[in-house]
Amino acid sequence: MTTRVARRYAKALFSLARDAQALEPVAAELRQLRQAFDDPAIAPVLASPLMTPARLVSLVDQLTQHVALSILTKNFLRVLAENRRLDQLVGVYDHFEALHDRALGRIRVTIRSAAALSPERQREIVAAFEQRTGKTVLATAITDAALLGGVLVEAEGKVYDGSLRTQLEHLANEMAGARTYL
């Protein structure tokens, strides 16, 4: 969940990247950094109160020394370090991606299915949601055997549930709630 601080930094970075026409590279670099900073060994160090801003900046410089990053991303990381906001990087990335998707007119959907989907079926689902939303769909497919059968799609904060598990739950609820006359 993104915090208000993370959203503010993300908006600032998004604005700068858009002006520099570097949205895609910055997004890719943030994705890399997110994976690195989400590491359980690194995250506690970045959030430690013992780390002074100067030491954080030094640490960021060392970490990014061997990674090819744009000047914009490097400067952004230094600003985060100086303001002791490196622990917000994950939230910054999430909100940056949301802003990026909105700017490009695309949405991200998660497709959960009881068994692995064939590429054709996955394309059909993506096409159906593109038709439904009028936006480009970036899909992430997950296999979830607990669904028993069918498929469940999460898109734009909504859940489109076509799973057998849910249908069985509905059936059970109807059976439990039905009245009988003795």
Add this chain to the structure above:
Amino acid sequence: MSRRGRVPGLALATTLSLLPALARGSEAAHEQGGIPWMTLLFTFVNFAIFCWLIAHYAMPLLRDYARGRHDRVVAELEAAAQTRREAEQLKAQWEARLAALDKEVQEIRAQATADAARERDTLLRAAAKTAEAIRNDARRTAAQEVRQAEAALRQAVVQQATALATQLVRDRLTPADQDRFVGEFVTQVRETAR
């Protein structure tokens, strides 16, 4: 000085002024064997003084005593008459009440009977109402217990049925079925998009 006091005074003064002449006359008369005027005079004077003393000192006291006694007697007579009147009035009242006592007793008895009957009816109605409430509570409680038992039974059956259905789906669901479900889902999404 009052008139009553002046008359004896004048009589006394006149008598005293005549005393020397009367004394000489009396002595001469006595010596000549006549009437003893002086003796009579002194006796008369003594009697007059006695009368004056009685009239002047004793009579007012006697008169006041007699008047006070008269007033007391009159007041006591009036008080006695008042007491008698009140007693007679009280007697008349009691006689009237005694005369009406039978009727009053009958009225009290009738009133008490009516009150008792009314109270009995009230108690009977309250008892009937309470009994009805108890019966309704018992009915509701029984119905509630039946509903709870029914719900528990239904829940158990539903759980069993759900578990069986889940197991059946896991055992018998084929890839073709899964593919059909996905196809139906896609169709529904497309239809709702229109």
